[in-house]
Amino acid sequence: MRSFKYIAPLAVVLLAGCQQGTGPKYYWGDYQQSLYSYYANPTAEPDYEKALGDVSLADTKGKKTPPGLFAEYGYIAQSHGDTDKAIQLFQREKQAWPESSAFMDKAIDNARNAKKPVAAGASPAAPVAAPPAAPVS
Amino acid sequence: MRFLRVFTLLLSVAGLAACAHPPAQKDYADFRAAAPRSILIVPVVNKSTEVTAPDNFLVSLSQPLAERGYYVFPVNMVKHTMEDGGLGDADLVAGADPVRVAGLFGADAVLYASIEHWESRYVILSTTTVVDVHYTLKSGKTGAVLWDETVHTEYSPRAQNSGNPLATLLVAAVAAAIEKAAPSYIPLADQANRQALNTKGRGILAGPYDPAYGKDF
Numbered sequence: 001m002r003s004f005k006y007i008a009p010l011a012v013v014l015l016a017g018c019q020q021g022t023g024p025k026y027y028w029g030d031y032q033q034s035l036y037s038y039y040a041n042p043t044a045e046p047d048y049e050k051a052l053g054d055v056s057l058a059d060t061k062g063k064k065t066p067p068g069l070f071a072e073y074g075y076i077a078q079s080h081g082d083t084d085k086a087i088q089l090f091q092r093e094k095q096a097w098p099e100s101s102a103f104m105d106k107a108i109d110n111a112r113n114a115k116k117p118v119a120a121g122a123s124p125a126a127p128v129a130a131p132p133a134a135p136v137s
Numbered sequence: 138m139r140f141l142r143v144f145t146l147l148l149s150v151a152g153l154a155a156c157a158h159p160p161a162q163k164d165y166a167d168f169r170a171a172a173p174r175s176i177l178i179v180p181v182v183n184k185s186t187e188v189t190a191p192d193n194f195l196v197s198l199s200q201p202l203a204e205r206g207y208y209v210f211p212v213n214m215v216k217h218t219m220e221d222g223g224l225g226d227a228d229l230v231a232g233a234d235p236v237r238v239a240g241l242f243g244a245d246a247v248l249y250a251s252i253e254h255w256e257s258r259y260v261i262l263s264t265t266t267v268v269d270v271h272y273t274l275k276s277g278k279t280g281a282v283l284w285d286e287t288v289h290t291e292y293s294p295r296a297q298n299s300g301n302p303l304a305t306l307l308v309a310a311v312a313a314a315i316e317k318a319a320p321s322y323i324p325l326a327d328q329a330n331r332q333a334l335n336t337k338g339r340g341i342l343a344g345p346y347d348p349a350y351g352k353d354f
Contacts, residue, residue, distance in 0.1 A: 025203070025346065025347075032196055032199075032323065036323060071214055072211040072214055099245070100175075100243075101243065103243055
């Protein structure tokens with residue numbers, strides 16, 4: 001029985017060697033499933049928005065909001081015409097993740113310039129339309 | 138004590154064998170030199186006839202990349218921004234200059250995924266889906282390939298065993314039929330992504346938000 005004293009820690013070390021990383025870094029909530037459901041059926045957008053709202057409050061639960069998700073939440077807010085909320089969220093994304101600065105600056109400019117609410121994005125479930133001839137430069 | 142030594146040795150060998158992976162370790166020189174902090178996931182190319190497959194993969198890629206330590210651009214916002222800019226077609230994006238695509242968002246690197254093969258085999262009591270996916274990470278600064286990997290994976294949803302053979306059979310048949318009619322491929326996509334991104338010595342290097350950044354592999 002004495003041998004267990006040696007073997008147990010060894011087994012832990014060996015198993016740890018196989019592992020990559022530890023627990024999750026971020027709180028994802030229902031983000032993935034709700035986005036997929038929204039893609040499959042555009043009427044599921046409120047659930048997707050709700051999931052983003054929940055994830056954006058991760059810090060109140062002592063957790064961290066994943067990269068990109070303040071921006072996703074802002075994008076949906078903007079598509080509903082809530083420009084102020086959108087800008088706020090784009091700024092939050094930029095503060096949390098400096099890597100997003102260039103994209104968020106553009107998004108904030110776009111939101112400010114939006115004279116009227118931007119229509120909700122084309123149904124993502126629909127087949128992708130043929131792109132215009134001139135690609136973005 | 139002799140028994141203990143032999144046992145320890147055997148255990149060590151078994152432990153090492155469990156971690157071993159037959160294919161050779163990748164060369165990470167270019168990846169390490171580029172040291173990307175952020176990854177832009179572009180629309181997934183689909184070479185199969187499974188129309189929902191690209192969305193399943195698009196939705197499932199953010200989490201593993203972020204958890205690996207990268208800033209990952211918001212996929213849905215990016216998708217719509219690209220569509221508005223005439224880059225809504227995955228094949229078109231895949232053929233475009235990565236430097237230009239990355240430049241639109243200020244991304245350090247661009248991740249491309251392509252579903253090469255997709256097949257669901259319905260065999261009485263179970264549906265097995267077989268999929269081949271090719272992943273490529275390109276530098277947003279030079280366009281050079283920093284990492285690429287092809288995975289082959291199989292997935293069968295599991296039916297509950299109720300203890301009653303006839304009921305179990307029925308449940309399995311129903312599960313298989315549902316999987317065939319209205320498949321949810323997220324678990325399959327997760328499995329393929331894990332295999333591609335997180336296999337030691339083959340996957341992607343840890344990003345700047347991971348403690349292993351600059352130290353792994």
